[in-house]
Amino acid sequence: MIDDNFSLLSSISLIQNAEHLVEQRTRVENAIMQGDPALGLDTSKALLETVFKTIITDRTAPANTDLDMGPLFRSVQSCLRINVDDTADTLFKRLISGVVHQISELRNNFGAASHGDDAYYQNPIDIQEAIMVARIVDSISGLLIHKHKNHNQPNPEGRIHYEDYPEFNDYWDTQVDGFEINLGDGQKISVPASKILFDNDNSGYRELLIQYNNTEEEDAFEDIEEEDPIETHNMQINERDYEEAVH
Numbered sequence: 001m002i003d004d005n006f007s008l009l010s011s012i013s014l015i016q017n018a019e020h021l022v023e024q025r026t027r028v029e030n031a032i033m034q035g036d037p038a039l040g041l042d043t044s045k046a047l048l049e050t051v052f053k054t055i056i057t058d059r060t061a062p063a064n065t066d067l068d069m070g071p072l073f074r075s076v077q078s079c080l081r082i083n084v085d086d087t088a089d090t091l092f093k094r095l096i097s098g099v100v101h102q103i104s105e106l107r108n109n110f111g112a113a114s115h116g117d118d119a120y121y122q123n124p125i126d127i128q129e130a131i132m133v134a135r136i137v138d139s140i141s142g143l144l145i146h147k148h149k150n151h152n153q154p155n156p157e158g159r160i161h162y163e164d165y166p167e168f169n170d171y172w173d174t175q176v177d178g179f180e181i182n183l184g185d186g187q188k189i190s191v192p193a194s195k196i197l198f199d200n201d202n203s204g205y206r207e208l209l210i211q212y213n214n215t216e217e218e219d220a221f222e223d224i225e226e227e228d229p230i231e232t233h234n235m236q237i238n239e240r241d242y243e244e245a246v247h
Helices: 019-033 037-059 069-079 086-110 127-150 166-175 193-200 202-214 239-246
Strands: 179-184 187-191
Touching: 019 037, 019 127, 037 069, 037 086, 037 127, 069 086, 086 127, 166 193, 166 202, 193 202
Parallel strands: none
Antiparallel strands: 179 187
């Protein structure tokens, strides 16, 4: 019996504003609820690929994501630590690597889009087996995203996301005034200083974030009262310029 409310939660629980990841997860769920195990294999593999490519792009520069599943996961292994213990880290990566390989083989041999078959072909994969694969993929995806987001010291050249650093953003916003546009009739647009810094001087945001992560909070910006941080990082934005930017 197929659960009409089948859902995957681990793979998106710690990532925001990732529309393509949500789309990939939805495709897996729809394939399962439609009782299509072959399509479930296809979409499960695609979801895992999306997670791998996201981590690689965030953590490496230049990012090479035009790879098959095996090399993709090897790239993830090289830039992401799973466990603080060397032996445990190696064993977890070996475990995941083996599962990734078998999922690829299942999709290549029994997926809906991998190749065509004769008109009377019957796929031996049943829906419960496809559900197991989807759950495994969701579990691996959730673990890797969790490790990625919780060990996210920014790479000097990699991609960073504003919403991944709420503690730094909150700290910066207590030190520097944000920007406010009065629209009249009691309406206004407020933009925090951290978002202005991120949007207009990404390298400056990154440098301050790295400094913040490497020092005690009370010492992180010891010169904050002596200098104008927005001037220091070329962030002088008047109301007209920023209003044009947000529109």
